[in-house]
Amino acid sequence: MQIRVGSGPPRFETAGHFLSGTHAQVDPVHVTVTEDNTALTWVDAQGETHLWPFPIIREVPDQSGRDILVLRNHYDSVQRLILPNRDIIPRLPNHAQVAPLANRGRLIAWAFAAVASVALIIGVLVPRMADQLALFIPPKGERALGETTLGQIRSALDDTGLAPIAICNQAAGQKALGLLTDTLTYHVDLPFELSVVVLDHPMVNAFALPGGYVVLFDGLINAAQTPQELAAVMAHEIGHVVSRDPTRHALRSAGSIGVLGLLFGDFAGGAAVLFLTERLINASYSQAAEERADIFAHELMRLAKIPPLALADMFRRLEQDDGGTPGILAHLSSHPQVRDRIRAAEQTQQVQPDFPVLDAQSWRALQQICAP
């Protein structure tokens, strides 16, 4: 390259390579800037003169070799001009401009179609099918589903990485738990036998699983001030068992987890986003189911002569405790609705207890159920 002293921009010329995009030859070319300093020009091996005005020249991005500059032309997708240095860049006003988006309409249409199809499948098809199929699953299969899920939960909650968290089975405590269960279920016909399991974990929570499993955490038993409060939570979970919510839930997540996995792919930590989204979907799903289980619990408690007010007491305690509830999931649970559920438990018809639901000794034994 020569530098001309005097007025006007310096003259630009360099050796380069031209790819015509029609055959596999690489043409060595001599590239210059036109007299009026508006375009690059060269003659290729076929003797054809090329003229690329500066504004239509783009740089091919993300090139790893910084020893060359690859240029393309906005109006031709295959031709390339390769220069040995970047000296020309300051004269190319649009070199960094990206190619315009082709087919914008199609992209938007398919984006809508994808969102709609996922929404339809997760929001309508999968829940409907899960609701229907849950009615047809044989008791033995449902039981197996519950057992498998309980095993998964026990392993997932374990922090030591050594063994799944323990099931508490201190004998006197078990007996008291059996007594409480019998009192609650004496007046109703359950679709299958109930298995009440206590897990040795400080979380203040309880849930139902397919096949008649009601799972209580030790943390919940310790948080309850009276046996009535514990009975209230159990009545609520029995409500889930009776309406087969856990079975629907399990079938539902089998369908929706796969679809969500499809959407998020394997980008860094996609699994976490997947998990949280699934939680959110389930949280919203369970609102109606929770209300139904509450109404069932009120009825069950009235039959067992336990005032439904105990459920309201327990909710209040959970709400106060929530500040200290360990785990991220507590924040995703159905928070604002708790007030409504407390009000519902207070406003429903109350009963006067004939006798305490558990005597003091049994209650102490139940609270010690996880003691070694």
Added chain:
Amino acid sequence: MATASPDPLTTEFVGRRWPLLWLALRTGGLTVLTFGLYRFWMKTRLRRWYWSAIRPGGHPLEYVGDPFEKLLGFLIAVVFLAFYIGIVNLVLMFASFALFHGNVAAYALSFVGVMPLWFYARYRARRYVLARTRWRGLRFGLEPGAWGYAGRAMMHWLLTVFSLGLLLPRMTFALEKYRTDRTFFGTERFEQGGRWTMLYRAMRPLFVAAILLLVSITVFMTTNDPLPTILLGGLGGLLFVYGIVHYRVESLRLLTQEKRLSGVRLSLVASPMRVFWIMSIGYVLAVLSILLPGGILGYLVIALQFANEAPQASGIGLLRSLPHWVLITLSAMLYFSVFLIWSAVTHVFITLPTLRHYAQRLQVLHPQALSGIHQRPRDAAEQAEGFAEALDVGASL
């Protein structure tokens, strides 16, 4: 034509580690910030970078894929696959518990059901990538044929499994021939020569490993002495892992030297030991690099779990004084940084050196025959690699 053929074209590799690390971290970070949406741009940019680093005969490859067409292909795939995956998984889970009282059958059936789609997706992805790759201004291309590929792949897998791996070379050869015979550079078609039995030599370390493992089991059965079993078994296991790498590299070398493109031949003198070494060092470095963020993350998670039980004075007790949301945000950031670092480090210390090794050992023989090749028409490849993206087929590039 004269018998003295011109010198073969050697391949330069010009990619350096630091720019790649920076590119991988930047695009990975954007992917996390956009909840995964930027991954189509990330993939495009990384490919552009890698392709441009490979210069057979001094001229770089160019990747001209477009992130928007990838996004479009992905959306199309989601519309079809969401239905399949959602409904099929649900029905399988139901059937599995109703009939077999367990979920193993569901997972197995679901896996078998997705396998043909998986091979289909791989072929489509390859077609897309080849259609968007250029060298010396000419496009590569792959003829349509994804379902034929999926059917053959399923059949060969079945044969391989039933023959206890003895027919693995037959599968490798047949599938590579299916792909290669449909691959074009410009107007010219590639052709895979050779026979499948030539790949048995690539299996030698695997055979030795299998013998060692069998011997170790026999020794244990007869003597009940654990020490020779552990020694022989450990050696056999290590050799087995090496054997897999050896087979991949060696079969690639053997297949490449039997490929023809009109008069052009290729030669790839890749070293299995070198690739094995790159992978070993790379994974050790990757694990070391995530130890620090991973360790802090583990500590935070435990802190969150036991926040109520720990005594105030301990480190965990001190963490408790921080607001809950600070801990959660911190954990989330660490969690994503672990994945980011892992991906960036494996790019820099595994993908880059492996690709460099292959590139530097690649030669184009009799390049004068290239002069007769012309451009091929553009393949719209409408679905891009959408199915591969949605099904996570696991192509690293």
